[in-house]
Amino acid sequence: MQNLHHEGLDIRVDLGTSGRIGLAWNGRATSKEPAKILGPFFDDALNLAQQTSSWIEMHFEDLEHFNSSTIAAVIQFINAAHSRHVDVVIHYDQARKSQQLSFEALRRALRPFESVSGSTVKFLPVPR
Amino acid sequence: MIDLPIRERWQLVDVLRTVVYQCLVTAFEAEQFAELVSMVAGELVENALKYGAWDGSAEPRGGEARLRISGRPAGVDLEVTNPLPEGAGTGMLYDVLDRIRRAPTPRDAYVERLREVARDSATAFSGGLGLMRIAYEAGCALSAVVEGKTLSVRASVDAPLDAGSDLAR
Numbered sequence: 239m240q241n242l243h244h245e246g247l248d249i250r251v252d253l254g255t256s257g258r259i260g261l262a263w264n265g266r267a268t269s270k271e272p273a274k275i276l277g278p279f280f281d282d283a284l285n286l287a288q289q290t291s292s293w294i295e296m297h298f299e300d301l302e303h304f305n306s307s308t309i310a311a312v313i314q315f316i317n318a319a320h321s322r323h324v325d326v327v328i329h330y331d332q333a334r335k336s337q338q339l340s341f342e343a344l345r346r347a348l349r350p351f352e353s354v355s356g357s358t359v360k361f362l363p364v365p366r
Numbered sequence: 367m368i369d370l371p372i373r374e375r376w377q378l379v380d381v382l383r384t385v386v387y388q389c390l391v392t393a394f395e396a397e398q399f400a401e402l403v404s405m406v407a408g409e410l411v412e413n414a415l416k417y418g419a420w421d422g423s424a425e426p427r428g429g430e431a432r433l434r435i436s437g438r439p440a441g442v443d444l445e446v447t448n449p450l451p452e453g454a455g456t457g458m459l460y461d462v463l464d465r466i467r468r469a470p471t472p473r474d475a476y477v478e479r480l481r482e483v484a485r486d487s488a489t490a491f492s493g494g495l496g497l498m499r500i501a502y503e504a505g506c507a508l509s510a511v512v513e514g515k516t517l518s519v520r521a522s523v524d525a526p527l528d529a530g531s532d533l534a535r
């Protein structure tokens with residue numbers, strides 16, 4: 239699986255730990271149609287996670303900004319991971335109000351999906 | 367007062383958002399507030415580019431598209447104006463504003479829309495999410511006015527108490 243570079247966004251793939259697929263977001267996610275780029279990338283990550291029985295760990299702490307279209311792509315990815323029984327851990331910067339608000343809303347939005355049999359999604363605020 | 371033209375170049379959104387952020391953070395030394403206001407500007411300009419009367423040239427058809435930001439004693443007002451495409455309705459826009467108003471809180475409206483988007487993974491359509499996001503994250507009041515064939519969407523963002531002493535300077 240390759241790193242993703244698109245416009246101002248970089249997602250670095252870290253496969254250095256067995257059982258873990260690390261995806262570290264950097265820069266700005268401001269694409270007009272992020273699903274076109276992120277969709278295939280997320281599919282690759284989910285396929286690899288299923289093949290290797292790994293969980294996916296996403297790091298957003300160094301992401302400067304993401305638009306609502308990217309947020310839509312992220313929540314669809316998390317929902318897809320849930321239905322494909324892949325665990326997801328999301329790290330975000332607790333000190334930044336914008337990230338705190340964004341991920342708090344995502345966490346709340348995903349609550350009803352938790353009761354359905356699937357995987358777990360954890361949100362970990364990182365103090366910086 | 368910031369008054370900037372909007373052209374049909376998607377990369378311009380990030381430039382405008384960054385300009386707004388730099389202006390506010392320099393003038394008021396309120397980094398988190400500047401980040402929220404610049405996010406609001408970015409989402410509004412993105413909507414203007416998605417739903418305005420563009421035909422492939424840099425300028426919109428039938429009028430100007432602009433981003434205006436003005437300060438007031440306890441916050442800032444943003445306005446994005448753009449011509450509407452021929453025959454375009456604004457029903458979806460007013461539905462979104464109505465959903466925000468009718469929800470117990472803007473967060474409830476946004477969270478509900480996120481759930482709809484999560485369930486509807488077959489489509490990349492996430493209409494209304496940006497407006498609901500800015501109502502929730504920036505806590506701003508939203509309104510829209512159509513005059514002739516021009517749409518203006520307005521957002522008022524109140525500054526937190528620690529976000530600079532006089533934003534209207």
